[in-house]
Each structure stands twice: as structure tokens, then as C-alpha cells.
Amino acid sequence: MLSIIIAFPKIDDANNMKNALIRNGFEVNAICTTGAQVVSIANELDDGIVICGYRFSDMHYSELNNYLPKGFEMLLIASATKLEECTDNNIVCLSMPIKMHDLLNTLQMMSYNYVRRKKKEKDKPKLRSQEDKAVITKAKLVLMERNNMTEDEAHRYIQKNSMDSGTNMVEMAEMILSLM
The missing domain is CATH 1.10.10.10 (Winged helix-like DNA-binding domain superfamily/Winged helix DNA-binding domain)
Structure with a gap:
């Protein structure tokens, strides 16, 4: 199952995001306020999506992305000017102010890609010893x-x-x- 971790420096922002996602049928595994918390929780889970802000007290979003385990994707939510600095093609970006419709559509797209990737991995022939x-x-x-x-x-x-x-x-x- 796809895990969702929400990470914002302000706990109120994270809780608001969590409540909005739960109201729309998504299951949120954890909310965090630091990058270290995200990495720790992500290492316990198999794979999923990290919805996060631009900067934490302990690290930048790009550092967090580098520390995430292989099966995790990142959805970065920040101002349009901050998103211009995001050059990593593996990070999905949404600009503030966020529209709930855009967030839900983006999460559905990421979930679909997750399911597709899992199916491909499952169908891949196993290597023989x-x-x-x-x-x-x-x-x-x-x-x-x-x-x-x-x-x-x-x-x-x-x-x-x-x-x-x-x-x-x-x-x-x-x-x-x-x-x-």
C-alpha cells in the first residue's frame, strides 16, 4: 500500500494538509516537522509519497529527497519563485497557494504511477543464480x-x-x- 508522509516546518500546516487528504479518501501515515523525522519514518515504510515544503529546520527539500529510500517520491509544495529553483525532474511540484483540486489530481497521478511501477517490478523476470x-x-x-x-x-x-x-x-x- 502506498504510504503518505506529510512534512512541513509548521505543525499546523501539516495537520491541515492531513485533514484535507483524509476528507478526500487518502490515508496519511505520518506528519513531520523535520527532515530527519521524514527519513526515519520513510526507512520503516516500503515506499510512498512525501508531501513537503521547501525548507525545514534541519535540511532543504533537495537534501531530504537524496536521503529518501528508493521507493519514495516527493511532492514539493512551495511558492512559484522557490519552485523555479527546483531542477530535479524526479520531484513533482505544486505552487502555493494550493488548490485542493490540483493537489488531489496530482496525488492520484502519483498513485497511478506507483501502481504501474510496482506492476512492472512484479512482472520483471527474476535473475537466476x-x-x-x-x-x-x-x-x-x-x-x-x-x-x-x-x-x-x-x-x-x-x-x-x-x-x-x-x-x-x-x-x-x-x-x-x-x-x-
């Missing part, structure tokens, strides 16, 4: 020697049989090796 690669290669070599297959044919044979039986390629290669 050297041991797994060695088992598959050994099974291919056995098939090539005994059945006069090319390497591509042996690979396809292992792949097809693993899909047909509902096992992964490493397990199928191990079965082939145990049978031969």
Missing part, C-alpha cells in the same frame, strides 16, 4: 548429447516442459538430470 544457470546448462548438454538436439532445441524443450508441468526451468532441468 549461477548455480541455477549451471543446472539448466548441464541439462541442455545432456539433451544435446543423448537426443541430438541443438542448444536452442534443448532450451525450448526444458522451457516447454516446465510450462506444461507448472514447474520452473530449474526444477525441470533437475528432473531431466535425475532421469538421465
Whole structure:
């Protein structure tokens, strides 16, 4: 689930933002007044969005962005003149005074991108270890020697049989090796 951390130097600003988001169906995990608090909470969570102001008592928004864990995105809310200084393309910016409609649309867009990114990561094939690669290669070599297959044919044979039986390629290669 997407985590939202709200961080502004003034606790009243953070609470107002939190209340507005909760009224509009968003779940807020934490509110903070310093960058160190944000980093500490973000390290406990998997990923999410940090909605923050330009400057904290202990750090600047760009420093905070550098300290955030990999799965976090930043939504910077500041005056238009301050936003001109924001050159990082990975930071989403909204200028003050903020319109609730713009904030909600931006958060929905960021949430959509989060879901898309998570789906891509999930669909990405897992890397095989050297041991797994060695088992598959050994099974291919056995098939090539005994059945006069090319390497591509042996690979396809292992792949097809693993899909047909509902096992992964490493397990199928191990079965082939145990049978031969």
C-alpha cells in the first residue's frame, strides 16, 4: 500500500494538509516537522509519497529527497519563485497557494504511477543464480548429447516442459538430470 508522509516546518500546516487528504479518501501515515523525522519514518515504510515544503529546520527539500529510500517520491509544495529553483525532474511540484483540486489530481497521478511501477517490478523476470544457470546448462548438454538436439532445441524443450508441468526451468532441468 502506498504510504503518505506529510512534512512541513509548521505543525499546523501539516495537520491541515492531513485533514484535507483524509476528507478526500487518502490515508496519511505520518506528519513531520523535520527532515530527519521524514527519513526515519520513510526507512520503516516500503515506499510512498512525501508531501513537503521547501525548507525545514534541519535540511532543504533537495537534501531530504537524496536521503529518501528508493521507493519514495516527493511532492514539493512551495511558492512559484522557490519552485523555479527546483531542477530535479524526479520531484513533482505544486505552487502555493494550493488548490485542493490540483493537489488531489496530482496525488492520484502519483498513485497511478506507483501502481504501474510496482506492476512492472512484479512482472520483471527474476535473475537466476549461477548455480541455477549451471543446472539448466548441464541439462541442455545432456539433451544435446543423448537426443541430438541443438542448444536452442534443448532450451525450448526444458522451457516447454516446465510450462506444461507448472514447474520452473530449474526444477525441470533437475528432473531431466535425475532421469538421465
